[in-house]
Amino acid sequence: MRPYLTTAHRYRWLLGAVLAIIWGAGIVAAYTEYATTFESEATIWVLRASPELATTSPDDPNATVIQTAASQQADLLNQLLQTKEFLRDVVRQTSLRAALAAAPDETKFLAGVQKSFRVQTHGNNLLTVSFAAHDPPLGPEMVNAILAVRADRVAQASTTFTTITNTLYQKQLQVAQAQALDAQRALDEFDASHPGALSDIEQHLKDQLRLTLDYAQIRLGDLRGRINQAALAPAILSVSGMEFQVVDQPQVETSPRGGTRSAAMIGAVAIAAGCALAALLVVIGTLLPAHVSGPADVSRLAPARLFAAVPRVTRAGGGASPGDLRTSLAAIAFADGGARNGEVSG
Structure with a gap:
């Protein structure tokens, strides 16, 4: 650990400059x-849940899970x-239709949209739908x-369901009319x-025939009522x-909103990088x-090829100078205070 701390201290100015550049760029980007970023939001109140939106249990597909009206509508929107078709229809109703048509990768463009x-629930009957964009008017347009x-x-789904139901009831009505x-x-x-x-037997047979006729007429009336109810229910609901x-x-x-999470993510990525x-x-x-x-660093380089020869430097009186270069290099390189054959290898 100490060598790393030493290196960090040695290059502290370089490291500081690198961190300042990266962190500064991250802070500016965040x-x-x-x-x-401007987020526009619509608040929606759902009064009652649609029976068609009941969720089945993963353990028992025949058993339904009780959901609130808001959660059902939020699940429907999510x-x-x-689906790409739904997103494509949404974008085509906004000013982004030209950007969608010119996008080289439609899938990537729709994924960004x-x-x-963001769809969130707030209680049993309240949910919000929001859209975040860099252009303030685009948010409410998309919502x-x-x-x-x-x-x-x-x-459209209600109309299709009504059509299918009416077709089924009409077939049942034809059968009931024939009966x-x-x-x-x-x-x-x-x-x-x-x-x-x-006679008593004949009267009994006649009563059975009349009972069969009454049952067929009651069934006809019931089917006509169901057909009328199926046709009127979507209209009344609408x-x-x-x-x-x-x-x-x-x-x-008019003020920034909705960009806190993305800005925090950008800042965190910059700090980590x-x-x-x-x-x-x-x-x-x-x-x-x-x-x-120092001597420790030089000793790590030995043994190595001879890269220089330094002659012995002596005093005028013939003795070796305590500070001569050869002795100093030998002491540093070999830590034995001597030299071999008048040469120093490093």
């Missing part, structure tokens, strides 16, 4: 993201946002578009074949507007030293 949407496309999809006609014909034929007084009410319309935001790069530089500087700072 602030820019926060200051230029599921619609997973999807990430900007209104998703609500409009959602309403169209729900109306009623057969019962009426059988009763008329019985009356025509028995003009006089009836006129009442009680199932899905937009309480607070999306507004054009700066620390990682600084640590990498310290490791490289420690493992690959570029200079010799």
Whole structure:
């Protein structure tokens, strides 16, 4: 650990400059993201849950899980946002239609739009739909578009369901009408074949035929009522507007909002990247030293090829100088205070 601390202290100015550049750029990018993000939000009140939106239990598909009205509508919107066709219809109703048409990768473009949407529940009957964008007018435009496309999809699904139901009821009505006609014909034929007084057995048969006719007529009336109810229910629900009410319309935001999370993520990434790069530089500087700072560093280089020969320097009186260069280098390189054959190898 000490060599790394020594390297960090040695290159402290370089590391400080690297951290200042990376962290400074990250702070600027985070602030820019926060200051230029505008989130528009619509608050929606759901009065009652649709029976068609009941969620099944994963353990028992036949058992339904009780969900609140808000959670059901939120799940519906989140599921619609997973489809490209729904997102494409939403974008086509906004000013981004030209950008979508010119996008080289439509899937990537739609994925970016999807990430900007957020659907949250607040209690049993309240939910919010928001969209974050760098252009303030784009937020309410996208929120209104998703609500409009959602309403169209729900109306289309309701119409399709009503059509299928009416078709089924019409077929059942045709069968019931045929049964009623057969019962009426059988009763008329019985009356025509028995003009006089009836015996007990004949009266019993006539009562059975009349009971069959009454049952067929009751079934006809019930089917006609179901057909009328299936046709009127979506219209009544659409006129009442009680199932899905937009309480607070999306507004054009004038102050930054909704960019806190993305700005914090950018700042965290910048801090982590700066620390990682600084640590990498310290490791490289420690493992690959570029200079010799003392006898310990020189000893790590031995044994090595002879790269210089230094003659012995003596005093005028013939004795070796205590500070001569050869003796000093030998002491540093070999730590034995001597030299061999009048040469120093390092």
